[in-house]
Amino acid sequence: MLVSAKEMLEKAKAEHYAVGQFNINNLEWTKSILLTAEELKSPVILGVSEGAGKYMAGYKTVVGMVNGMMEGLGITVPVALHLDHGSYEGCLQCVEAGFSSIMFDGSHYPIEENIEKTKELVKIANDHGMSIEAEVGSIGGEEDGVIGRGECADPDECKAIADLGVTMLAAGIGNIHGKYPDNWEGLSFDTLAAVNEKVGDMPLVLHGGTGIPEDMIKKAISLGVSKINVNTECQLSFADATRKYIEAGKDLEGKGFDPRKLLAPGADAIKATVKEKMELFGSVGKA
Numbered sequence: 001m002l003v004s005a006k007e008m009l010e011k012a013k014a015e016h017y018a019v020g021q022f023n024i025n026n027l028e029w030t031k032s033i034l035l036t037a038e039e040l041k042s043p044v045i046l047g048v049s050e051g052a053g054k055y056m057a058g059y060k061t062v063v064g065m066v067n068g069m070m071e072g073l074g075i076t077v078p079v080a081l082h083l084d085h086g087s088y089e090g091c092l093q094c095v096e097a098g099f100s101s102i103m104f105d106g107s108h109y110p111i112e113e114n115i116e117k118t119k120e121l122v123k124i125a126n127d128h129g130m131s132i133e134a135e136v137g138s139i140g141g142e143e144d145g146v147i148g149r150g151e152c153a154d155p156d157e158c159k160a161i162a163d164l165g166v167t168m169l170a171a172g173i174g175n176i177h178g179k180y181p182d183n184w185e186g187l188s189f190d191t192l193a194a195v196n197e198k199v200g201d202m203p204l205v206l207h208g209g210t211g212i213p214e215d216m217i218k219k220a221i222s223l224g225v226s227k228i229n230v231n232t233e234c235q236l237s238f239a240d241a242t243r244k245y246i247e248a249g250k251d252l253e254g255k256g257f258d259p260r261k262l263l264a265p266g267a268d269a270i271k272a273t274v275k276e277k278m279e280l281f282g283s284v285g286k287a
């Protein structure tokens with residue numbers, strides 16, 4: 001059964017590790033992530049952007065697939081199904097469809113409006129026993145049409161949003177979706193420390209997990225980050241392994257064109273990336 005992300009993230013914050021949110025795109029992604037979490041006895045969050053939800057034929061399809069797969073694969077570790085960078089409408093649709101967690105990204109609104117809309121959704125999420133993530137400042141770059149300028153969060157605004165009773169808070173700290181440019185200045189640990197001080201026990205979320213050096217990940221966890229989002233890195237691993245299979249002409253050997261064979265190296269590559277991240281984040285054995 002899907003669970004709210006609240007308990008797993010509060011435990012992570014208290015014990016100084018982070019739970020990975022891995023974004024899903026299709027059946028192969030979902031299966032690879034769930035199997036790895038089960039093998040490593042790690043809690044996990046499946047992230048679904050609005051674009052990915054649409055691609056998978058709607059949120060109800062996603063809920064049906066994930067629930068069916070958890071039963072079919074005998075998954076016993078805690079799994080949260082979470083809307084990533086949701087609009088107000090998207091959040092309502094995911095509550096209706098049976099997600100166990102939502103993110104309302106009101107970071108592009110003036111702070112008063114972000115507070116107002118987040119407050120309404122906190123009540124709805126609470127009524128349904130779901131976890132809810134909010135965002136202050138913004139994540140740079142672009143993810144599935146969501147574009148951010150990457151401004152660092154104001155710690156007082158973070159406190160105002162945290163006080164609404166959200167489960168977890170994404171604060172912009174110089175992080176960027178997608179690959180980091182060569183001239184990236186790194187994470188702003190001063191901002192993170194100031195935000196963490198203001199919000200106390202509230203789990204903090206680090207978006208843009210792809211390509212952040214290990215030492216920065218560890219430092220971020222030590223300063224209160226307890227959920228780290230990874231999307232692009234699984235996409236790159238999948239594409240790389242699939243390209244190698246095709247370039248080696250394996251799809252032309254025997255029944256190598258069978259999608260179950262053609263997509264297998266990519267699926268295995270996602271598993272390897274997820275394993276590497278779970279080990280780095282410290283969530284192995286925490287289920």
Ligand code: 13P
Binds near residue numbers: 023084085179
């Ligand atoms: P990356 O694509 O950079 O890993 O970011 C993922 C993310 O933050 C999802 O919200």
